[in-house]
Amino acid sequence: MVAVRVRLRVRATSSGREVASSALVNSGFEAETPQLLVPRSLAATLGLWPPPPEAQLVDVGTAGGPVRNYLVPGAAEALIEVSDRIVGPVRCDVMISSLEYEILISDRLGGEFGIVILDLRGRWRFSDEDKVRETEAPQYWF
Numbered sequence: 196m197v198a199v200r201v202r203l204r205v206r207a208t209s210s211g212r213e214v215a216s217s218a219l220v221n222s223g224f225e226a227e228t229p230q231l232l233v234p235r236s237l238a239a240t241l242g243l244w245p246p247p248p249e250a251q252l253v254d255v256g257t258a259g260g261p262v263r264n265y266l267v268p269g270a271a272e273a274l275i276e277v278s279d280r281i282v283g284p285v286r287c288d289v290m291i292s293s294l295e296y297e298i299l300i301s302d303r304l305g306g307e308f309g310i311v312i313l314d315l316r317g318r319w320r321f322s323d324e325d326k327v328r329e330t331e332a333p334q335y336w337f
Contacts, residue, residue, distance in 0.1 A: 200331040210242030217331035218298035229287040229304035234336040
């Protein structure tokens with residue numbers, strides 16, 4: 196299965212810890228603010244697990260039913276790195292998931308980056324260009 200994934204660099208604002216990973220652009224991840232959903236193991240790598248005091252436990256609707264995740268407001272800066280340019284950084288909230296194994300980019304964060312999905316089989320571009328880009332390979336955080 197192919198989807199749109201981009202090369203993302205994420206830096207936790209509180210710890211300064213940083214990781215590079217592919218991230219799934221998920222237009223079904225609707226959010227009111229720019230958000231990244233990160234697996235709990237990645238949250239630990241970034242210094243966001245256990246959840247910091249400012250984290251809020253929130254109920255989230257998913258295709259599999261409701262789940263409870265921690266949301267840490269303004270916890271990260273993210274940027275997209277491709278071969279010929281860097282877009283960002285964009286300040287974003289971090290949602291920590293105990294179920295997901297991949298980083299997900301919310302609709303709002305994807306819009307902030309200017310991501311335009313051309314084909315659900317992995318072709319995309321930035322809104323200010325005509326260059327067609329190909330998806331990145333998935334990266335899982337177990």
